[in-house]
Amino acid sequence: MNLIENVREALTSVKVNLLRTVLTGAIIAIGISSLVGMLTAIDGIKAQIAESFAGLGANSFDIQNRGFNGGRVVQEGKTEKSYPSITFREAWKFKEDYTAIGQATVFTTVSGAAEVKRGSKTTNPNTRVRGADENYLSIKAIKLAKGRNFSQMEIRYGTAVAIIGKEMEETLFESNEDPMNQKINMFGRPYTVIGVLEKQGGVGRDQGADRQILIPVENASRLDQRGTFNYRITGVASDPGKLEYEMGQATGIMRKIRQDRVAQEDSFELTKSQSVAESLEEVAGYLRIGGFGIGFITLLGASIGLMNIMLVSVTERTREIGIRKALGATPHRIRQQFLMEAITICVVGGLFGMMLGIGIGNIIANFIGPGGFLVPWLWMIISFFICIAVGLIAGYIPASKASRLDPIESLRYE
Known part of the structure; x- marks a missing residue:
């Protein structure tokens, strides 16, 4: 099995186990939305306050x-x-x-x-x-x-x-x-x-x-x-x-x-007057650190939930893993397949979480003070890479467990 086939298998597995994928993606989406939402709200509020001082020059x-x-x-x-x-x-x-x-x-x-x-x-x-x-x-x-x-x-x-x-x-x-x-x-x-x-x-x-x-x-x-x-x-x-x-x-x-x-x-x-803007940026920096820390803790909980579900998935598909190994799949390819599944779920959940987080963040910012709609491209890019990192970290242990299964014992598993 090459890399492209592994990606296809991962997508097929995601489609077949749709409910599990939705629930798992929802966990990631909540973690990402909290992270992006808080950072978007902070940037939105900062932009509104900065606009108040913009006239001072x-x-x-x-x-x-x-x-x-x-x-x-x-x-x-x-x-x-x-x-x-x-x-x-x-x-x-x-x-x-x-x-x-x-x-x-x-x-x-x-x-x-x-x-x-x-x-x-x-x-x-x-x-x-x-x-x-x-x-x-x-x-x-x-x-x-x-x-x-x-x-x-x-x-x-x-x-x-x-x-x-x-x-x-x-x-x-x-x-x-x-x-x-x-x-x-x-x-x-x-x-x-x-x-x-x-x-x-x-x-x-x-x-x-x-x-x-x-x-x-x-x-x-x-x-x-x-x-x-x-x-x-x-x-x-x-x-x-x-x-x-x-x-x-x-x-x-x-x-x-x-x-x-x-x-x-x-x-x-x-x-x-410029020192006011500098002080504002300093305060906003501390708020971002706090928001990122809280969002990261939420995302950490989501990654643990993903790892738990992936471990259950390995147990459920023990016979499937045995058949793949009997047909010549190497431990590396088995590990790669489960990592691809975890990353796919994280990216899908992460994209939904980003959109949800942008919406929530802008609603909070506009509730506190009327302003425009802010799209935090930087936080979106960072969140995308975080999704991939979470997928790799949360999927590695289950994937490693799957790759070490004995094919004969796996075929006998009920």
Whole structure:
């Protein structure tokens, strides 16, 4: 018997024992689907989160309070110097000075639990109100569904105008109403709606991006009665290749504004936006390792089940093996035949498991956050080779047992 005949015999055996093949393939399919499904879901979720940061680009950086809250910095259990928060005037002065180099935006969070009213309609107290300038939408890659952006005059004089999120429009206005130039009330003050943001969605149940309202940052600063608002700056370099150089210039500008002495460390923190993507990739890498480990354990259980079924198959076909040996089949060919059967079952089950895993993974990813359909070609190729490896490992012991059977004893087996 040559290799081609062995393949044919393996396929014939698979067809004859169809129920056993289906059950065995199902074991492999479950193992592969869990592996591919988890990895697909992780890649899908990562792609959605990465898309949120894609607008920041690789040539932007953030300036914020040192220690993220303007308070005392704690390192290695030791409380260091307390740094004052970045004030609105300092942030605005930086924006004006940095204009000669690149573009910058100043923004702050006014409230994360505001209540907005319009006539008899009132939102839940979970609306995010943020103060921003005219550059905020372009730098953060946020698009308008209708209306316009803040004008320079509105930013300069802190006019009571607002750009609302899509969910705010749906909550406060009827479907046939135009929200443009309509009045809404928050913090006891009326604001005129001048724009509506495109629907952005979110991860899981957090749809905060569609529940936000933007107001001019000058107007927001007037609401800062206690001086506790955390003002942040995002700068954009003129060219990605000049990012490090222009970050150095930005540091010099900010040190001058903050009046940091020559020997004194920076009283603020400057972070590349690209580091967010790098951190995200690092976390996704750990998730992939965990997902691969869990999937591998499931697949290991499936391979043990396959080996058990193949051992039963050898016992059932003892007389058949004896006849083949009596007709001249060598132990090598017998071993090869059973290995081919195991690999065939694994590949068939694996292909079904891959399709099932891709479907499950995309369903999970889209349930957590709306996104596209992801086809993980890398994991599919890896899974295909894993199927072959599982077939070889799980089929070797049964095949080896079959090849060592004595032909005379096999023919006598009942």
